[in-house]
Amino acid sequence: MHRFHYNQGQLFCENVSLQSLAEKHGTPLYVYSKGTITDHFTRLDAALGELDHLICYAVKANSNLSVLSTIAKLGGGFDIVSAGELYRVIKAGGDASKCTFAGVGKTRDEIEYALSQGIYCFNAESEAELEFINEVAGKLGKKAPVAVRVNPNVDAKTHAKITTGKSENKFGIDFDRIGAVYARIANEMPNLIIKGLQMHIGSQLTSVDPFVEAVKKVSPLVAEMKEKYNLQFFSIGGGIGINYRQSLDSGDAGWWEKNSAEQHPLTIQKYADSVVPLLKPLGIRILCEPGRFMVGNAGALLTQVLFEKRGGAKIFKIVDAGMNDLIRPTLYEGWHQIVPLKQVEGEVEKVDIVGPICETGDYLAQDREVAPVKAGDYIAAMSAGAYGFSMASNYNTRPMPAEILVDDSQAHVVRDRQTLDDVLKGEHVV
Ligand SMILES: Cc1ncc(COP(=O)(O)O)c(C=O)c1O
Numbered sequence: 001m002h003r004f005h006y007n008q009g010q011l012f013c014e015n016v017s018l019q020s021l022a023e024k025h026g027t028p029l030y031v032y033s034k035g036t037i038t039d040h041f042t043r044l045d046a047a048l049g050e051l052d053h054l055i056c057y058a059v060k061a062n063s064n065l066s067v068l069s070t071i072a073k074l075g076g077g078f079d080i081v082s083a084g085e086l087y088r089v090i091k092a093g094g095d096a097s098k099c100t101f102a103g104v105g106k107t108r109d110e111i112e113y114a115l116s117q118g119i120y121c122f123n124a125e126s127e128a129e130l131e132f133i134n135e136v137a138g139k140l141g142k143k144a145p146v147a148v149r150v151n152p153n154v155d156a157k158t159h160a161k162i163t164t165g166k167s168e169n170k171f172g173i174d175f176d177r178i179g180a181v182y183a184r185i186a187n188e189m190p191n192l193i194i195k196g197l198q199m200h201i202g203s204q205l206t207s208v209d210p211f212v213e214a215v216k217k218v219s220p221l222v223a224e225m226k227e228k229y230n231l232q233f234f235s236i237g238g239g240i241g242i243n244y245r246q247s248l249d250s251g252d253a254g255w256w257e258k259n260s261a262e263q264h265p266l267t268i269q270k271y272a273d274s275v276v277p278l279l280k281p282l283g284i285r286i287l288c289e290p291g292r293f294m295v296g297n298a299g300a301l302l303t304q305v306l307f308e309k310r311g312g313a314k315i316f317k318i319v320d321a322g323m324n325d326l327i328r329p330t331l332y333e334g335w336h337q338i339v340p341l342k343q344v345e346g347e348v349e350k351v352d353i354v355g356p357i358c359e360t361g362d363y364l365a366q367d368r369e370v371a372p373v374k375a376g377d378y379i380a381a382m383s384a385g386a387y388g389f390s391m392a393s394n395y396n397t398r399p400m401p402a403e404i405l406v407d408d409s410q411a412h413v414v415r416d417r418q419t420l421d422d423v424l425k426g427e428h429v430v
């Protein structure tokens, strides 16, 4: 359930009218459905029910404190990639001992901080990093729990910029080298404790096949390392794709058939039905690191149409949200459904929805058939809950938008819109 739907011509998130939120709080504005996040967590948790498992939500997808707190209260762990993300998890009431620390470039300060907070595991991506964690832990008189990230050289068949499990990607250690790396940890790195093995082959996977291929390829290695080094967990990473084409509970169901070129995304049941039987015989704790699946369809970016410009080649609807607020369309050709907050009468038109930023790539949609919205009307870019606000910036000295978490008929402001003083904070004239 995505919990965004039309009711009497107005778009709602749960029981809250988005038009009323836009009018009250201004735009651009991110709105999230707590019910959707809860539903997605609960469904994934149930689908993995046959396994001893821990869902470590990938904080990078949406790191709002209230989103993290929602997941922490559901019993989730977290996959972090920086000291900052760990700091957020702790501030949100999350449990450091349920955090895995990913990333190819962890610094001394970050490792020290994570050790001091007692994280569950460092997922190490190179031998140099393992040596470094060993040294840092030794200096502190601590033992660092580690897992090695294997690069299984499997094609995730997703966008090139979000593929992570091929040999030419910077992530993980080559499959053939893994046995030797565990032997090195055991023999040469006394301040490390071998905890697990991890992989993550990419993001927005829309077919289960690459997951199956990777699990099949890596499982024998897990079994061997478990036998030799008493591994406690195998993390299968994140990457479960979502359906960007159907962000509403109803209203545009026919779209999918019209655009059959795109594969039907993975359902959570398909995912679980395919991987659980492969993982169960390993008899080991399974970690899973979903980001987008948990929050992607749970969010929308609301924006107001400022002007319309009818050029020789195109019609532009100029809106008050820019690529600094939502960079996915221009960075990954990300497709977000564009819908009016109040349904309007009239023929749809093919338009570009563009922002105020001085970049040709500043658009939310190109050549898109949308309702004939006019200046002053509000529209939403749907399924913007993942990698939306978390990738936003102050480019063009634009304040970051506010964020709202809707819980049934309550709308909570979970981040204030930045003021210009907030944007300039810490900067000095010399
Ligand atoms: C190590 C790791 N785990 C989990 C994720 C979450 O991915 P997704 O949002 O596609 O589930 C990522 C991002 O791709 C990642 O790099």
Ligand SMILES: N[C@@H](CCCC[NH3+])C(=O)O
Residues within 6 Å of the ligand: 060, 162, 203, 204, 328, 332, 386, 387
């Ligand atoms: N930011 C990307 C996903 C990257 C996942 C992080 N490893 C997106 O919006 O699709």
